[in-house]
Amino acid sequence: MNKLTILTLLFLVLVNALKAELSKASNKSMLNSNRIVNGSDWYDTSGKLISAHEGEIARFGDTFYWYGSSYKNNPQGRFRMTAGPVWNGMQVYTSKDLKNWTYKxxxxxxxxxxxxxLGATGRGHVMYNEKTKKYVMWYRWFVAMPASFLCVATADHPEGPFTPHGPKEVGSWTGFGSDMNTFQDEDGKGYLIYCDHNKPKSGGNWRYAIRIDSLSDDYLTSKREGILVFDSGCEAPAMVKYKGKYIAVASGVHGWAGSNTKCAVADSPLGEYKKQADISEQRTWSSQVTDLIYLKESNTVMALCDQWWIPDRADIDKSRYLFLPLFFDEKTGRANMEYRKEWSPLESQANQKK
Structure with missing residues (x-):
């Protein structure tokens, strides 16, 4: 082997070693980056697909907690509307930056x-009650539609385990409710926003109205006192306080397909709410909002959205998620959502492109 050949081989070895190191550095940089990439599969820090559907992101201290339902290994891999073993439990992930999530x-x-x-449980939302020192989870449970109930569970720690306390009556005339969310105001009062899909007393089709109830001081029961925000055709509600206004959103009733996001704004949690035109485009970019969270670092509201696995629903646990910004114009009094292919929720939105 001549000298030139040896030098060439040595050069190739060095090049390949450099490529490997650059690849490692790139992967490490991507892992440590807090830029969200929508339209892709998201994995936890152990490399497994995140399984936390129709849930919420809550913040306790300096840590974000992502609660959601797992549908891994379900019979037929799909969510059904009748009784059966279709739910694997409520899961939780934690993160400091909204990008890197650790399975807990x-x-x-x-x-x-x-x-x-029997049945299915979902829409788990957690608040910390300062008076009782308990973490309180409200969630939806049903065996077969339309018999759907809102339930409560409590825990001593945000990672659980949560102990169920059974179904609770809410402000609909039947006491039942479906898709739901919770809201905790700055004064510590708790509220429940939920879908009342019961038929009116006078008969007719399900209304799919959205209501807001006040909760008891311990957050464990609804006072069954509240208001109607949207009178029909809505599900998957959420609410947030932003720039001094209370913003309530909901999707249309489109099953597994995406839906444009409806919005109403008020000066207090129990309204009166003023309805706006839809605040999203392209059926909320083929998704459905499941939660809103205010981020003080960037003075931004982030929407957590479900992108359900549409083609054949053969494995809905593969369904994706979107993190999208929600803005509010104080001059016009209007909210709007924008799509971001890649963005940093915890950084100022002023210089981030659509």
């Missing part, structure tokens, strides 16, 4: 017997 396990497991054994 099942915070409310599927019961082995008794209440909750």
């Amino acid at each position: 396990g099942v915070c409310m497991p599927r019961p082995k017997e008794g209440f909750g054994l």
Whole structure:
């Protein structure tokens, strides 16, 4: 082997080693970056697909907690509207930057017997009650539509385990409710925003109205006192306080397909709410809002959205998520959502492109 050949081989070895190091550095940089990339599969820090559907992102201290339902290994891999083992428990992930999520396990497991054994549980939302020192989760449970109930569970820690306390009556005339969310105001008062899909007393089709109820001081029961925000055709509600206004959103009733986001704004949690035109485009970019969270670092509201696995629903646990910014114009009194292919929720939005 001549000298030139040896030098060439040595050069190639060095080039390949450099490429490997650059690749490692690039992967590490991507992992540590807090830029969200929408339209892609999201993995936790162990490399597994994040499984936290129709849930919320809450903040306790300096840590974000992502609660959601897991549909891994379900019979037929799909969510059904009748009784059956279609739910694997409520899961929780934690993050400091909204980008890198660490799996913390099942915070409310599927019961082995008794209440909750059949049916499906979802829409878990958690608040910390300062008076009782408990973390309170409200969630939806049903065995077969339209019999749907709102339930409560409590825990001593945000990662659980949460202990169910059964269904609670809410402000609809039947006491039932479906898709729901919670809101905790700055004064510590708690509220429940939910879908009342019951038929009116006078008969007719399900209304799919959106209501807001006041909660008791311990957050464990609804006072069954509240208001109607949207009178029909809505589900998957959420609310947030932003720039001194209370913003309530909901989707249309389109099953697994995306839906444009409806919006109403008020000066207090119990209204009166003024309805606006839809605040999203392209059926909320083929998704459905499931939660809103205010981020003080960037003075931005971030919407957590579900992009359900549409083609054949063969494995809905593969469904994706979107993080999208929601803005509010104080001059016009209007909110709007924007799509971001890639963005940093915790950084100022002023210089971030659509």
